Amino acid sequence: MAMKFRLVEPGEGGKAAREIVLSHTDFLIGRGTDCDLRLNESTISRHHCILHLVGDEATLIDLGSSNGTFLNGQRVRSQAVLHSGDELGLGSNRFVVLLGDQEWVDPGKGPAVNPTAATQKMRDQPKA
Numbered sequence: 741m742a743m744k745f746r747l748v749e750p751g752e753g754g755k756a757a758r759e760i761v762l763s764h765t766d767f768l769i770g771r772g773t774d775c776d777l778r779l780n781e782s783t784i785s786r787h788h789c790i791l792h793l794v795g796d797e798a799t800l801i802d803l804g805s806s807n808g809t810f811l812n813g814q815r816v817r818s819q820a821v822l823h824s825g826d827e828l829g830l831g832s833n834r835f836v837v838l839l840g841d842q843e844w845v846d847p848g849k850g851p852a853v854n855p856t857a858a859t860q861k862m863r864d865q866p867k868a
Contacts, residue, residue, distance in 0.1 A: 745793050747777070747828065747835040760835075762798075767791040769830065770803075783807045783831035791822070798822040798839055807831060 744761065751757025760777060769777045770788035779788070785805040792799040801819045802809040809816045810829035822828075826837040 744838075744840040745791070745798055746838040746840075748838060749833070749835050762791055762793055765793055767793065779830060779833055781831045781833070784833075788830060789816075796839065798837070800828065 746762060747760040749757045749760070763776070767777065768775045768787060768790055769779065769784075770786050771778065771780060771784045772786040775787070783806075785803065785807070787803045788805045789803055789809045790801045792801055798821070799819055800809065800811055800816055800822050802816045810827075811820050811822070812827050813829070822837050822839065824837060824839045828835040828837055
């Protein structure tokens with residue numbers, strides 16, 4: 741995999757509670773002991789879904805889970821293409837998908853610049 745694929749589980753105040761690096765092509769999520777990400781919850785199927793990662797693309801594949809796999813609030817019936825910033829919902833678990841093309845933005849940090857600072861104007865450029 742060329743890019744660093746990750747799932748970020750939002751914590752208190754929008755900060756990242758944990759970050760899961762997706763380490764191989766078919767990343768299995770479920771309740772089973774053989775899963776890459778084990779979610780020990782009764783609403784999660786033993787083999788719930790797979791994140792299929794090839795090149796710089798990621799696909800979410802539902803494995804016929806009883807309670808469903810949700811992408812941005814919509815149930816995925818078979819498969820769906822993932823994009824950075826998508827929200828993956830599995831039972832009571834929520835994860836933000838990061839595909840390496842942008843960094844996780846911590847909403848608790850606030851603006852990067854001082855919002856009360858005076859705006860500075862550029863000087864007029866001399867005409868050539």
